Amino acid sequence: MIKAAVVGGSGYIGGELIRLLAMHPEVEITAVTSRRFAGKKVHKVHPNLRGLDLRFRSDYEFDADVVFLAVPHGTSMKIVEQFLGSSKIIDMSADFRLRSDLYREYYGEHLRPELIEEFVYGLPELHREEIKKAELVANPGCNATATILALYPFRDVTEEAIVDLKVSSSAGGRRENVASIHPERSHVVRVYKPFHHRHEGEVIQETGVRAMFTVHSVDIVRGILSTVYFPFEGSLRELLKRLLVYRDEPFIRLVTDKGGLQRFPDPKYVLGSNFVDIGFAYDKENSRAIVLSAIDNLIKGGSGQAIQNMNLMFGLDERTGLDYYPLYPV
Amino acid sequence: MIKAAVVGGSGYIGGELIRLLAMHPEVEITAVTSRRFAGKKVHKVHPNLRGLDLRFRSDYEFDADVVFLAVPHGTSMKIVEQFLGSSKIIDMSADFRLRSDLYREYYGEHLRPELIEEFVYGLPELHREEIKKAELVANPGCNATATILALYPFRDVTEEAIVDLKVSSSAGGRRENVASIHPERSHVVRVYKPFHHRHEGEVIQETGVRAMFTVHSVDIVRGILSTVYFPFEGSLRELLKRLLVYRDEPFIRLVTDKGGLQRFPDPKYVLGSNFVDIGFAYDKENSRAIVLSAIDNLIKGGSGQAIQNMNLMFGLDERTGLDYYPLYPV
């Protein structure tokens, strides 16, 4: 059994990680930390986990083969030192995702720039072999995961892409904020970041394409749809052909149906799973391609992907503890 | 033109009051106060009101024929002194709704108990003539409004009633609170007050029936449904006959359809209006009646009712500035 610790377990990413680890057949959770809720049962914060016999603690005196850092951006680089060498580390924050120049552009100064190169960017579909050997993995951002996978097969055909993202409320985290209360956040369709969303840097780093993110809030609790627009000379078939690079990926489902409810990806169809649904359309007259990518932001866009990375780092089948079909309808 | 001032204009009740007053043909808004947003345009807080040329202020040095107190419970009794005598007052808080003994039971000590009797309980359907002559009106609570109107025609047939309320998120106000953020508050069906909700006292006072409120949060932004259960020996027709007391009420619509979508009241059908839809059902075998009452909590349950009271206090037709059909579908 892999001994796993979750540092920062009171947010949505932390909660989902605990849930998935608790059901993982090869994992034993040895610690979940939270300063604010230390001593309390996990279900006081995550009511779905009622029945799970686990309490938050505030210290780091635990035994772990792998430590998941589910802490806010800027915090990982401060605390990571304590776990270096003794445990494998999967960082869920943004601290070690970007190479130095991009980090500076999107986030500012880094406290531990020398460590950045030690981390592998944890997107298994692109870096599987490196992840298998890694001690330190930086788990990708949710918007980045959806968009990189959509754009990667086309990285040589376009220099830039317009990326219109539609994002759920859980991606904003569990924060008190008047703009996030139900009467304000329900039924919205609203740009909250028109340009330079931080996850954009990850797409640029991984694909070389100048992705331009425009991020909209929509009225769902979970899920992301990334609609990626770029010029493409070719055909629908050539779009498909390039996407077939993902044919054997265990968590990518290509959506190629001609009709029916399910002819394009929708976060509704991947809810509760680690799947990425990728679809596409082609406008021959205008030589324009659209690639669509839908994920559950807390799973493939967060805790599921972290576990996928853990599985690879520990030599397990990548799907272990992640082989759930999405819940439908919700 | 009636000069109207809104004291405490940054909450949902305040915002709705500004909206309705701004469209009222006989009203001029002379002031809207907010400490926190003093100096800012009203639309910075209420984005629907973009285009309305009005700023928040923090002082009370305004000229007003009527002052609406849209402040939290406990605040009205502290500030009311300043407006006594110079303006008519419509208090939207709970401070002057209940007679002393019930106030104590549901809220605790009152700072100005001697003033309570000066206020008329502002439910026009029950106290129209008193309101016409009043200088001081206490605007009813939203849950109370819906329930009193459902129960009033049956106050002599039952001593107690079970009241199962389903309440929208705007009724909780504009408050930062982790339990109110979208991911937590969406898709809920949850009791938040199983017994002794404060609005219960108003029902007891106005009907004499021992109403027992159980208040549930549901996933709507606006609206309340009150389902009132009580024993009744009679028939469906006798239920209807008693409800016909409301036949000439301008804002009560009896729902008597036998079939179709609209055969029972639904807050969805009164949204954006001052209407109360009242419907009913009868279980002959078990001698059980159900009366259902649906309102828009911010209008008939708040600001619309306040304006209905204002209209009466100033000798206007009760419907002035309130004759809107509900918006459907939303």
Place this chain on the structure above:
Amino acid sequence: MIKAAVVGGSGYIGGELIRLLAMHPEVEITAVTSRRFAGKKVHKVHPNLRGLDLRFRSDYEFDADVVFLAVPHGTSMKIVEQFLGSSKIIDMSADFRLRSDLYREYYGEHLRPELIEEFVYGLPELHREEIKKAELVANPGCNATATILALYPFRDVTEEAIVDLKVSSSAGGRRENVASIHPERSHVVRVYKPFHHRHEGEVIQETGVRAMFTVHSVDIVRGILSTVYFPFEGSLRELLKRLLVYRDEPFIRLVTDKGGLQRFPDPKYVLGSNFVDIGFAYDKENSRAIVLSAIDNLIKGGSGQAIQNMNLMFGLDERTGLDYYPLYPV
């Protein structure tokens, strides 16, 4: 491996059954039938199941140790003959839930009344031992499951109970119906059955208490909350004590927290799981008890419970293939 067939796999109950069976470690799905979609891949109807290599068929020439009848009410009694003797049968319709007199009262004439007694009512918490030995099981209705479990420990203290149910849209099935389209069905709080809902009969049969159902539609896709009101002389502690009869039930979670988000059951907290969350409140002054019960209507109220029954019928641990924590937040 248990060979399982799903007869009538295109509805929501059918889809959920396929999903859960596909992930069940001891089951092999040998057939899924649908007349309308015969020949099509299962994911054309259930888009979450993309990747599952399974097609609908219309014939019954399959090999199965257990047949799940996920067909409309009235259809099971017509087709059940074909599977009698050759397979164990779990009927998801209402056809074999009620003893003859109650069936007649709530549904009318039965085509195969002689078969009714052959079926065991499939609520494991009440009939575990019988189910273990059964060849034929009638899976309970969703509203009935939630309500029976709430009321059962109090069956000797009250003769009647008011049951205010709040029900999601998936409970209405996958039917084209103008009242069910999104603009009409969103944001509703509406009674759709004020008295004599058919599931009521199951509560009467199983508890002996005259439950009076009033069923409301609310704006959630999955889940049911049953709020059960009855007179009770005692205390909060005595309420709890009676509920402790469920202490060792693997799928019942008693909600006894004093504060926090999670102090009462909410279908939001059981979504995607087979759990029943049961909570309670007591109004000493009025000697009134409330018991609250929340389930996922498609799992514990449908397919999860069917699999729980299957596990018992085949001698497996009851939790096999059902040990999922709820997804949160959704």
Place this chain on the structure above:
Amino acid sequence: MIKAAVVGGSGYIGGELIRLLAMHPEVEITAVTSRRFAGKKVHKVHPNLRGLDLRFRSDYEFDADVVFLAVPHGTSMKIVEQFLGSSKIIDMSADFRLRSDLYREYYGEHLRPELIEEFVYGLPELHREEIKKAELVANPGCNATATILALYPFRDVTEEAIVDLKVSSSAGGRRENVASIHPERSHVVRVYKPFHHRHEGEVIQETGVRAMFTVHSVDIVRGILSTVYFPFEGSLRELLKRLLVYRDEPFIRLVTDKGGLQRFPDPKYVLGSNFVDIGFAYDKENSRAIVLSAIDNLIKGGSGQAIQNMNLMFGLDERTGLDYYPLYPV
């Protein structure tokens, strides 16, 4: 008083038209037709209109100064003959919006091509003077209205634009359709038309820009957000300057706030009103502009705009019967 008739009053556009006309101070509704519901009260279909004393009829033997055709595409061209000459006509369908070549491209053959030129395209912000003199007006499509107004001030700076639309369920009409039922249509973020949406033709006709629509369904009942992307050499200030062409438009609100909840348009902020909120952002580094446009699809995108046209055609102040502030929050 203007005598107005609504032909085809049972859909959402028809219902909204009846609601707005019933509150219009200069209008008397003389007829509302529906074959299916002939003889029934209007509130049997539009439950918000309970209390309005009006019944559907199926004949066209009414007296009307203006006839609104709220019928499906293809029907207007069949029935329009009957009203020509005797009444002014405002056609809410797509039949007379596009000049012949574009009509053919987007819809196919036209039955009355000779009539197309008789109709004025009813977008007052572009064609006010022509509308004032018109007998026949073609009311624009909802997606077209939002997009044309966003793009019009930039028609000389770009030849093409990517238009990512997010659309509510009421825009799909009141149709029975399994894809539209609540469990299927809730919580979606889904492309339903990746290219060549029919409203695109209107944008091309009115702006000369090759707009490329990608239309997404989102989980709101009312409203549209159009996000328009195009290359722009300039600055944020120059974007604003061009938009100031709308400075005196009574129904366009420019959103120029720097911070706060309301810094970008959102259909949530215009709900129930005839307003168009237009905002913008500029990415200097990549020379990319975004213009955002939010409307209520049933009002400015349908019935409100039709009444705005009627007001102009009858010499009334354009705002008559349309001067409502949006309802917030809903």
